[in-house]
Amino acid sequence: MTYQEGAERFYDLFSAKDDAPFYLELAHRHGEKALELGVGTARLAIQLARSGVETWGIDNSPHMLRAAERNLAREPPEVRRLVRLVKADVRDFDLNERFGLVYFPSYSFDHLLTGEDQASALRCIRRHLAPGGVYAFDLAHIPKLKEDSGWFVQRKPLNRERTVVRLGFKRIYPEKRLMSVDLWYEVYEDGRMLERYHEGGEVYIHTPDSIRRLLEENGFEIEAWYGGHDRQPFNNTSEMMVIVARRSRNREID
Numbered sequence: 674m675t676y677q678e679g680a681e682r683f684y685d686l687f688s689a690k691d692d693a694p695f696y697l698e699l700a701h702r703h704g705e706k707a708l709e710l711g712v713g714t715a716r717l718a719i720q721l722a723r724s725g726v727e728t729w730g731i732d733n734s735p736h737m738l739r740a741a742e743r744n745l746a747r748e749p750p751e752v753r754r755l756v757r758l759v760k761a762d763v764r765d766f767d768l769n770e771r772f773g774l775v776y777f778p779s780y781s782f783d784h785l786l787t788g789e790d791q792a793s794a795l796r797c798i799r800r801h802l803a804p805g806g807v808y809a810f811d812l813a814h815i816p817k818l819k820e821d822s823g824w825f826v827q828r829k830p831l832n833r834e835r836t837v838v839r840l841g842f843k844r845i846y847p848e849k850r851l852m853s854v855d856l857w858y859e860v861y862e863d864g865r866m867l868e869r870y871h872e873g874g875e876v877y878i879h880t881p882d883s884i885r886r887l888l889e890e891n892g893f894e895i896e897a898w899y900g901g902h903d904r905q906p907f908n909n910t911s912e913m914m915v916i917v918a919r920r921s922r923n924r925e926i927d
């Protein structure tokens with residue numbers, strides 16, 4: 674996915690989620706030092722830091738990191754002190770640190786399109802886990818993959834005068850297990866469009882079997898598998914897979 678400069682201002686408007694309590698609980702249970710992969714606007718990292726968790730965040734998009742820095746600057750010093758933002762790629766990073774929780778929220782692991790990229794990210798994640806630490810992430814669950822495409826429109830107030838309209842187009846390519854996503858953000862005042870931004874790209878569609886195999890091949894064992902951040906059991910009709918994994922004792926990988 675490419676995140677066009679400017680569009681990051683609207684990201685949080687359209688990404689209201691109920692995932693924070695899930696990651697907060699894991700962070701507190703696993704040593705109060707966490708690493709967020711693809712930290713984006715620091716939506717979650719700031720919430721973890723507010724509850725006392727030292728939180729590092731990496732992202733390879735300079736303007737997402739700038740948005741995160743702007744959001745962090747609005748926080749009190751005791752929160753700012755706990756957040757560390759680093760420009761790095763999840764496929765190849767070395768922070769020389771270990772974390773009780775590494776998490777990759779908002780279906781972002783699916784931004785890694787090839788088996789090679791997915792495996793190298795998992796190897797980096799494994800190296801950054803403290804003893805007993807866990808890797809938690811979520812993915813969309815699309816049980817019956819078929820060729821499909823469609824538009825959607827969402828609208829949010831930006832302030833008293835302006836409205837942001839998000840137009841989206843998605844197309845599924847079942848044979849490649851890919852979905853292309855295009856998003857246009859348009860800012861309106863009195864019915865006139867003032868600004869327009871595009872972001873888009875492709876995401877990989879995992880199945881429960883493919884993700885289980887990928888984790889096992891790269892030195893992880895699954896600790897928990899849910900159908901939502903409220904820890905409801907996963908089943909065939911779940912819209913998402915929420916997975917908690919830990920390092921397995923795989924001597925070949927070590």
Ligand SMILES: C[S@@+](CC[C@H](N)C(=O)[O-])C[C@H]1O[C@@H](n2cnc3c(N)ncnc32)[C@H](O)[C@@H]1O
Pocket residue numbers: 676688709710711712713714715716717731732733734737761762763764778779780781784
């Ligand atoms: C869907 S957003 C999620 C943002 C944030 N984690 C949240 O939950 O609100 C995905 C983020 O992952 C970042 N990203 C995508 N591919 C990446 C990569 N290979 N390395 C580092 N960051 C990446 C994007 O720049 C973007 O900020």
